[in-house]
Amino acid sequence: METIERPTFESEARKRMYEYVERHGTAKRHVLLDVLSVSSEEFRAELDLLKSKGYLEEEGGTLRVALDAGSVEEYEAGDVEFTIRPARQDDFEGLVDAIRDVTAEETYVVAESIAEQLLYEDTVTRHNTVESRLFFVATVDGEVTGWTHLDLPQVRRIRETAQQTVGVESAHRGYGIGGKLLQRGLDWAEANGYRKVYNSIPVTNEHAISFLSAHGWNTEAIREEHYTIDGEYVDEVMMAYTF
Structure with a gap:
């Protein structure tokens, strides 16, 4: 996701997921699930959409905001x-x-x-x-x-x-x-x-x-x-x- 693109969300759950990760810098997948109080199926679906849109990325169960800032x-x-x-x-x-x-x-x-x-x-x-x-x-x-x-x-x-x-x-x-x-x-x-x-x-x-x-x-x-x-x-x- 390019930083100049303002994030938009089609569901309240998706918005809350992104905002939690953005405010905390990173978030463990299981912690985010507990915070949201949604079903596991809905959580997986919403998270997959956030990742496919380029808003979040995941590594080893840790989620963070995905920004295309270039290489090392x-x-x-x-x-x-x-x-x-x-x-x-x-x-x-x-x-x-x-x-x-x-x-x-x-x-x-x-x-x-x-x-x-x-x-x-x-x-x-x-x-x-x-x-x-x-x-x-x-x-x-x-x-x-x-x-x-x-x-x-x-x-x-x-x-x-x-x-x-x-x-x-x-x-x-x-x-x-x-x-x-x-x-x-x-x-x-x-x-x-x-x-x-x-x-x-x-x-x-x-x-x-x-x-x-x-x-x-x-x-x-x-x-x-x-x-x-x-x-x-x-x-x-x-x-x-x-x-």
Whole structure:
């Protein structure tokens, strides 16, 4: 299922099944059956329809929202080998840790809010009629060391624009991981019909501004004194990449 497609349901049972899995990140098949309180025959029929439509996928009895986010990519830079792939629910703790590592060193307010939202909702991927979000992660030796995130609005008039964040833990910078993550998110957005991706950064985060500028992003606007950082008013730099 493409993330830009809003899910629709022909039965209440099917809607409840999808919403439970979407809200919890994953769900065991037998747990979902107990929650729904429907017959085994109806459960199997409705689940088969959700899977055949591409809304849910199942592996080893565990159900998750099926999003076509692409394949795993392998890279090597110097003595470091890293992987970039779609994030999974079991990346949750590593993803939050990576975001917090970045935001502890540099002011990145949007990323801070994303980490808080992850912790509040306790799920990595969201896709419903109100909101959608998608993560790609970079891993080194199986551990999450960086991320890129796409916030995908479902409101019709702004569904062609997306918000992107990106960050790499300090221990693994200098290997091109951030650039690969950024491009992976941009490639996905372009392939799925988005015409613009944007990011908003405090003017004090010079590293992030230089990084995005070097990768073809432009400053669209400055919001004066938008943030309060260390007791001082700080401007916000609104940057965008247009396809």
